[in-house]
Amino acid sequence: MLRVEVWGLGPSDASLLPAGLLEAVSAVGVDNVIARTSRHPAFDALPPGVATCDDLYDAAETIEDVYAAIVGRLVDSDGTVVYLVPGSPLIAEHTVELLRDADGVELVVHPALSFLDLAWQRVGVDPFAAGVRLVDGHRFAAVAAGERGPLLVGQCDSAHALSEIKLAVDDGPDVVVLQRLGLSDESVTTVAWVDLDRVAADHLTSIWIPALATPVARELVEFAELVRLLRRRCPWDAEQTHQSLTRFMLEEAYEAVEAITSGDVDAIEGELGDVLFQVVLHATIAEESGDFTLADVARGIHDKLVRRHRHVFGDVVAETPAEVEAMWAAVKAQERGDTGDDPFAGIGDAQPALSHAAQIGRRAVAVDFDWPDVEGPLGKLAEEIAELAEALREGGPGTDAVVAEVGDLLFSAVHVARHAGVADPETALRAASAKFLRRYGAMRRLATERGVSVGEDLWDEAKKLEGR
Structure with a gap:
């Protein structure tokens, strides 16, 4: 059976190497020693010829793939292997978790000093008394969801990792950035949340978050992570584009409407989930191309709703639904840059025909191009019915004239509905x-x-x- 002895290199230079590590390396010989990475200040204290897994970091697409490849390399070994990891093998070392689950491996883990011992001293906190949660920087959004802090986030080894942490929380607190603890160029600085992704991160970077005002929504974050995974591993999801998903967006929206009409709350919940999947999938595709992220989508609609609810967040007075609708329309026109020359500018052509006609009718009211009461559109409807009958007598069913008259009849019916108090035909x-x-x-x-x-x-x- 393969025996893997895992030793930690400690948090800094060779002065903090655990007792017995060098003897263990000497006992098996350098040909049977594998270090997870050479990027550690104590690596140079090891005998020459120790193999590393740095090549796997360069070849893999994700950090999860790196960990799996490292464990695969170890499992392919024979006899006894000494596996060296940064810090402590018992703290934030995912490869050890994978080795515990691997078949045919006798795992021996030797404790070592971790970066945590130095971090607690630098921030002046007793982690037990403060109830600190330890979080992997690569999985912050999912793992820290629902947490309010305090949090110590390790493995913040890149600008990308820090950017993901920053985007997971709106308006986070000032944080303490801990870098290269125990080395001559140690750095402990306080950084504003908005500047977090500007930190020059390295593999010895962690951050201390004393508190979060608003916890991350765990379920939504986990769902967004799932969609990213599907884009990487599912052939169907991976090949989708904004354009190819158009019909699915429409289908899911219609099915949600059907569920709402039925009044079945379980069906409504399920169909809203399908609509949410479309939203998150589109946002994920945009994120991959650098256009925008799901956070941008949420922030955009948040800010838009604040702008358009000036009676709630501003000094505008709107006490009735009609006044709110009028204010909403005015704000939309202002955002679009409408000059007022075309009252029908900005009406979406892709919406269902009845909704499209109803919106045209509402815009016509705004510029006083409308009948004063329901008798006007009722008379127009009767006129269109007569014209349709005449077109049928002259050309028969299906002619262009009949199609046109049917369209006029339906358009008039929408105006009747509006004057009859039916806002949504x-x-x-x-x-x-x-x-x-x-x-x-x-x-x-x-x-x-x-x-x-x-x-x-x-x-x-x-x-x-x-x-x-």
């Missing part, structure tokens, strides 16, 4: 369609029970049954 039509399906189902059941064909008399009976 899309929902009204959906409810009517659902009502038809319910009544037809009831009619079929009646026909089956009586052994007769469906007909208008059964339809009228089904309507009466529904009205009970």
Whole structure:
């Protein structure tokens, strides 16, 4: 059986190497010694010829892949191997966790002094009394979710890692950056949260976070991490683009509307999750290309809602829903840079046709191009019905003229709906369609029970049954 003896190199130079380490290296010979990395101040105290895993860091795409490759290299060895890791093998050493789970490995772990002992002294904290949580900088967003601190974050070894930590929390506190503790160029500095990603990070960098005002939302952070993983490892997710996902965004939105209409709260929860997946997937794709991140999306909608709720966050007075809608429209126009020349500028063409027509109607009201009451659009609707009948008589079904007249009729019906107090004709039509399906189902059941064909008399009976 393979025997792996894990020794820690301590937190700084050779003066803090654990007793017995050099003797253990000498006992097995340098050919049977593997160091996780040569980037450690005590590495030069080892005998020449000690192998390292630095090449695996260069070849792997993620830090998780690096750890897996290191363990793979160790497991492929024979006899007894001495494995050397920075600091203590019992503190934030993921390869040791993987070795514990590996089959056919006898694992012996030798304790060593870690960077924590020096860190507690520098920040002047008793970790037990303060209830400090230790966090891996590469997994900060997921692991620290829900925490308020204090936190000591290790392995902050790159600008990218510090940037991820910074983006995981909005408006974080001043932090203490601990670098190269125990060495001649040791640095302990206080840095503002907004400047965290400007720190010249190295493999001996950690940060002390005394407290977080707002904890990170664990479930959302873990979900975002999952989507990133799918982009790396799932062939389908990896090949998607903003353009290829367009139809899925529409499908999930429609299915969410269907669930909401049904009133089934479990279905609503599930469909909202599917919509959220589309949002996070788009944000992940944008993050990969350097365009924006999920944090940018959340921050953008946060700031937009604050701007457009000036009656809540400013000094604008809006006491009724109608006043709020008018203010909202004015702010949107200002953000778009509308000059007022075109009242219909900015209406999205991709929305459903009924919603599109309803929005046009609302804009027409804003510039006083509308009927004073419902009698106007009702008369227009009757006019369009007559014109459709005439087009059918002259050209028959399906002609361009008929298509145009049907469009005019529907457009007029939307204006009737608005004047009748129906703000969302899309929902009204959906409810009517659902009502038809319910009544037809009831009619079929009646026909089956009586052994007769469906007909208008059964339809009228089904309507009466529904009205009970």
